[in-house]
Amino acid sequence: MRTIDTDTLRIRTPEGVTFSLPLAGPVRRCLAMLLDMFCISVIMTSIGYLVRSLNLVGADLAGAIYLLFFFVVATGYGIALEWRWRGQTVGKRVMQLRVMDAEGLRLRPPQIILRNLLRPVDSLPALYLLGGAVMFFNRRRQRLGDLAAGTVVIVETHLEEPDFGRIAPNKFNSLAAYPHLAARLRMRVPADVIAVTFEALLRRDQFEPGARLALYADLASQFRAEAEFPVAATEDLSDEQYLRNVLAVIASQRRQR
Amino acid sequence: MIVDLDRFVSRERPFWQELEQLLGRIDADPERTLALDEALRLHYLYQRGGAGLAKLNSLPGETALRAYVESLVARAYGQIHETRGGSWGASAWRWFTITFPQAFRRRGREFALSAGLFFLGAAFGAFALRVDPTAKVSLVGFGHLKQTPAERVANEEQSQKAGDEMAGRKTRFSAELMTHNTRVAIFTCAMGMTWGFGTAISLFYNGVVLGAVGYDYVQAGFTRFLLGWLLPHGSVEIPAILFGGQAGFVLAGALLRRRDRRRLGERLRQVTPDVLHLLGGVAILLVWAGIVEAFFSQYHEPVLPYDLKIAVGLLELVCLFLFLSRAGRNAHD
Numbered sequence: 001m002r003t004i005d006t007d008t009l010r011i012r013t014p015e016g017v018t019f020s021l022p023l024a025g026p027v028r029r030c031l032a033m034l035l036d037m038f039c040i041s042v043i044m045t046s047i048g049y050l051v052r053s054l055n056l057v058g059a060d061l062a063g064a065i066y067l068l069f070f071f072v073v074a075t076g077y078g079i080a081l082e083w084r085w086r087g088q089t090v091g092k093r094v095m096q097l098r099v100m101d102a103e104g105l106r107l108r109p110p111q112i113i114l115r116n117l118l119r120p121v122d123s124l125p126a127l128y129l130l131g132g133a134v135m136f137f138n139r140r141r142q143r144l145g146d147l148a149a150g151t152v153v154i155v156e157t158h159l160e161e162p163d164f165g166r167i168a169p170n171k172f173n174s175l176a177a178y179p180h181l182a183a184r185l186r187m188r189v190p191a192d193v194i195a196v197t198f199e200a201l202l203r204r205d206q207f208e209p210g211a212r213l214a215l216y217a218d219l220a221s222q223f224r225a226e227a228e229f230p231v232a233a234t235e236d237l238s239d240e241q242y243l244r245n246v247l248a249v250i251a252s253q254r255r256q257r
Numbered sequence: 258m259i260v261d262l263d264r265f266v267s268r269e270r271p272f273w274q275e276l277e278q279l280l281g282r283i284d285a286d287p288e289r290t291l292a293l294d295e296a297l298r299l300h301y302l303y304q305r306g307g308a309g310l311a312k313l314n315s316l317p318g319e320t321a322l323r324a325y326v327e328s329l330v331a332r333a334y335g336q337i338h339e340t341r342g343g344s345w346g347a348s349a350w351r352w353f354t355i356t357f358p359q360a361f362r363r364r365g366r367e368f369a370l371s372a373g374l375f376f377l378g379a380a381f382g383a384f385a386l387r388v389d390p391t392a393k394v395s396l397v398g399f400g401h402l403k404q405t406p407a408e409r410v411a412n413e414e415q416s417q418k419a420g421d422e423m424a425g426r427k428t429r430f431s432a433e434l435m436t437h438n439t440r441v442a443i444f445t446c447a448m449g450m451t452w453g454f455g456t457a458i459s460l461f462y463n464g465v466v467l468g469a470v471g472y473d474y475v476q477a478g479f480t481r482f483l484l485g486w487l488l489p490h491g492s493v494e495i496p497a498i499l500f501g502g503q504a505g506f507v508l509a510g511a512l513l514r515r516r517d518r519r520r521l522g523e524r525l526r527q528v529t530p531d532v533l534h535l536l537g538g539v540a541i542l543l544v545w546a547g548i549v550e551a552f553f554s555q556y557h558e559p560v561l562p563y564d565l566k567i568a569v570g571l572l573e574l575v576c577l578f579l580f581l582s583r584a585g586r587n588a589h590d
């Protein structure tokens with residue numbers, strides 16, 4: 001079963017497991033396409049130079065080879081790379097995008113061929129305006145080629161676990177004595193709040209002092225609202241230190257390992 | 258649900274890593290078929306990863322770990338639950354002689370629509386030129402077709418006497434024709450995604466041009482020249498463009514078939530193989546048409562008798578008809 005949030009494709013497997021795929025927006029896809037067009041032009045310039053410089057064949061045959069190569073490269077670039085690299089071209093790799101089956105199934109060659117062959121209709125009347133308009137009104141962010149082929153383009157997520165040791169060096173943590181409160185925080189605080197807090201602490205030197213204090217105070221209040229630690233454990237802590245200690249106890253078990 | 262995360266992760270991590278390695282091997286060679294023990298292991302690791310993901314979903318703080326396991330489960334899900342047939346390993350010869358003609362016959366109604374619109378356009382083009390001969394410039398956009406038929410025939414036959422004016426550029430011309438016509442066929446098919454309107458317009462327009470040119474030469478008394486010039490390559494090229502339109506109408510049919518209770522995605526998924534089989538056939542036919550047009554069609558009397566060219570064109574047309582109507586009839590694909 002498949003459900004769609006804004007910009008996210010959620011798939012529920014027959015086993016009852018749910019996973020989500022973040023969908024790529026038009027700007028990122030457009031940048032990937034520009035990179036791919038650049039790659040195609042580099043390939044074609046190289047082939048043209050090679051055909052001319054080798055001078056092994058007559059001008060007639062050389063012209064024919066160039067024309068056929070141009071057609072094959074322009075049409076087959078996306079097909080060949082998405083086939084070999086499981087849904088990625090050079091542009092999509094750089095922009096961390098990947099073509100996926102819209103049902104979460106394995107991307108198959110017919111889908112890759114069809115979505116690439118239907119580019120002419122998406123590019124109408126110019127600059128992919130029709131495809132862009134269809135993507136804009138489509139909740140799965142599909143252009144016409146994607147609709148026909150049953151594919152979506154997703155953003156590849158980073159898979160590394162955050163290293164909490166960078167923001168909370170291994171020293172005394174007054175909150176560590178309350179594992180039940182840490183467990184409650186783990187349960188209640190939304191994942192994006194934890195991620196934002198982690199980033200905010202990593203980038204502390206990039207903020208103006210006043211803005212930093214206000215931001216940390218706001219974030220700390222969100223954690224305090226979910227689980228209030230005893231005053232004895234928090235009374236001498238600044239908001240920043242409180243946030244470092246909170247993230248540390250959330251990840252404490254693994255840090256101790 | 259609160260789990261002992263440390264114990265859970267240390268217990269499951271080796272299985273996640275094994276699943277990641279197995280998926281990496283599958284990704285490196287997507288067409289490889291898994292051995293039975295590998296497939297069973299993949300299924301076990303997928304189920305174990307799915308169970309782990311269900312536990313991690315109850316821990317809102319574990320964003321990165323959940324994303325990692327989620328990506329593994331998503332990749333394994335695609336492999337485990339893929340049920341569509343894998344006929345793409347079939348040999349090219351078998352595909353061309355069986356699969357392509359079968360796909361053509363399966364989509365006979367779409368071909369009839371495609372041919373109907375094209376010939377309706379041709380009739381309109383001929384009629385328009387009959388009613389208003391000055392419309393020729395608007396209807397026929399190509400340079401040498403704007404000449405009167407008498408001028409064109411005189412020029413062609415004169416240049417044949419002077420020598421081979423195509424010498425030194427036949428191969429390039431052939432490549433130009435192949436790539437241009439294939440682009441036109443792909444475009445005509447792609448326009449099927451405009452609910453078939455674009456495909457219909459493209460077919461009608463191409464028909465108008467052909468009808469106007471045909472009428473122009475016939476009424477001027479140059480029917481033999483016209484047939485000798487067009488039939489050798491047109492007997493393959495025009496059907497190929499019609500197959501492009503047929504593929505476009507197959508797509509449009511999947512978009513428009515509202516009575517079909519399946520979802521749009523399923524309907525499109527079902528017609529995708531036929532669309533690609535038709536386009537594959539189109540590409541091959543247009544390669545042949547390009548060679549014939551550059552190396553044969555451009556030669557006229559006195560170098561090549563028109564009757565010979567007409568006979569070759571008719572022979573190609575009959576062969577194509579027999580091929581499409583009979584090839585692969587008794588084969589199961």
